[in-house]
Amino acid sequence: MAKKKAEEATSSNSGSQMLRAPAEILYATELEQLAKEDKFERPPGWRLSARAVLTYICGGKSGSMEITPKYIGNKRIVEIAISTLVTDRSLLLLGEPGTAKSWLSEHLAAAINGDSTKVVQGTAGTTEEQIRYSWNYAMLIAKGPSHDALIKSPIFRAMESGTIARFEEITRCAAEVQDALISLLSEKRLSLPELATEVPANKGFSIIATANTRDRGVNDMSAALKRRFNMIVLPSPSNLETEIQIVRKRVQELAVSLELKANIPTEDAVAQVVTIFRELRTGQTLDGKNKLKVPSGVLSTAEAISVLANGMALAGNFGNGEVSAHDLAAGLQGAVVKDEEKDKVIWQEYLSNVVKKRGSEWLPLFTSCSEHNS
Numbered sequence: 001m002a003k004k005k006a007e008e009a010t011s012s013n014s015g016s017q018m019l020r021a022p023a024e025i026l027y028a029t030e031l032e033q034l035a036k037e038d039k040f041e042r043p044p045g046w047r048l049s050a051r052a053v054l055t056y057i058c059g060g061k062s063g064s065m066e067i068t069p070k071y072i073g074n075k076r077i078v079e080i081a082i083s084t085l086v087t088d089r090s091l092l093l094l095g096e097p098g099t100a101k102s103w104l105s106e107h108l109a110a111a112i113n114g115d116s117t118k119v120v121q122g123t124a125g126t127t128e129e130q131i132r133y134s135w136n137y138a139m140l141i142a143k144g145p146s147h148d149a150l151i152k153s154p155i156f157r158a159m160e161s162g163t164i165a166r167f168e169e170i171t172r173c174a175a176e177v178q179d180a181l182i183s184l185l186s187e188k189r190l191s192l193p194e195l196a197t198e199v200p201a202n203k204g205f206s207i208i209a210t211a212n213t214r215d216r217g218v219n220d221m222s223a224a225l226k227r228r229f230n231m232i233v234l235p236s237p238s239n240l241e242t243e244i245q246i247v248r249k250r251v252q253e254l255a256v257s258l259e260l261k262a263n264i265p266t267e268d269a270v271a272q273v274v275t276i277f278r279e280l281r282t283g284q285t286l287d288g289k290n291k292l293k294v295p296s297g298v299l300s301t302a303e304a305i306s307v308l309a310n311g312m313a314l315a316g317n318f319g320n321g322e323v324s325a326h327d328l329a330a331g332l333q334g335a336v337v338k339d340e341e342k343d344k345v346i347w348q349e350y351l352s353n354v355v356k357k358r359g360s361e362w363l364p365l366f367t368s369c370s371e372h373n374s
Contacts (some may be wrong), residue, residue, distance in 0.1 A: 020257070022117055023070075023110035030056060030067050031111065037063045043086050045162040045204020046112050050082050053111040057082075057104070070107045071100055072246045077232060081108065084230040085164065090185055090207040092170070092226075095234035098300025100246075101210040104234070105166050108208060113163040118154035122169040128180045131155055132190060145194040155181075155207065159190055162202030167209040171218040178225055181207070185228035214298050236301070240286065243274050243301055250305045255312060262316035265308050265323040272365055273328060276355075277304045280336065280346075285354060292354070293346045297338035307331035329368035337373070348373050 040049035059069030093101040109116035139149035158165035188201040237243035311327040337343040
């Protein structure tokens with residue numbers, strides 16, 4: 001399926017112009033190689049064995065091919081996530097913004113089913129119909145309730161096909177909408193009272209949900225719903241080196257995907273941006289000697305990636321193609337200063353008390369950031 005999607009994307013104009021291709025298209029070659037070399041037993045409905053899925057997510061060798069890591073972090077967490085999906089329990093990935101919850105969710109679905117596109121996006125406006133099903137009202141009025149008039153949700157389609165559906169930001173939904181999942185996850189059947197029937201889930205069906213622990217608009221999940229999930233907390237990168245590795249890898253991927261006409265930021269530039277984010281996020285300098293005020297925004301790894309990609313866009317379109325401190329300063333200003341009155345002061349104090357004192361290598365960034373914050 002992944003290979004077919006990749007060929008379709010390559011052969012069609014719409015595919016070649018796709019802004020963000022799903023994981024099963026981007027990594028179709030790796031998935032095909034893993035399936036070819038996979039000698040282990042595959043769970044019902046899975047395209048790969050659990051071991052091959054782990055190799056796809058964490059990287060490794062498949063025959064003569066080097067599989068690139070999609071998730072850089074604790075391998076045991078990925079093993080637990082994959083093992084959960086082998087059972088009849090669904091998976092809930094918890095964590096702060098930027099801890100790769102959605103990224104891991106997408107790649108798990110891509111590796112297991114070759115399809116990561118059955119997605120429900122949780123928002124304050126998400127309704128129960130988007131979780132279960134709705135109707136084509138023109139057909140409903142003309143012919144009455146029928147299977148042809150059904151508009152199936154991604155979860156409905158996943159149940160029918162025995163595949164995985166993804167539920168992004170589940171705690172953004174109202175509690176009564178969340179609880180529509182309880183019977184689906186318990187009974188593994190979807191009731192259609194209008195048609196006096198039920199749709200049973202086929203083997204392989206599961207749900208991978210994500211929830212943001214720092215979102216101010218969350219609606220706590222009920223205890224009954226939590227019991228239907230195996231919950232895994234994804235930690236922030238454990239150290240500076242790991243976070244730099246993650247950021248640099250994702251920036252390189254974005255540069256190719258978005259065709260950014262600039263050179264990849266230098267290792268020093270990446271290290272400086274990641275250092276700033278880690279220090280302001282934790283409220284102290286890396287050496288632990290100075291306490292810092294924490295700005296109101298969530299300075300996640302994902303935002304660090306965005307700052308560097310934005311710097312590349314500026315350098316490629318309005319500079320000489322080399323990402324400079326001036327290119328990074330605008331992105332840093334937008335990431336740190338979310339509250340104009342409070343964060344602007346915090347940012348200036350950090351620049352004056354920390355960045356300015358770090359020597360000549362940091363001076364261009366200090367100067368550019370100070371100018372933007374004036």
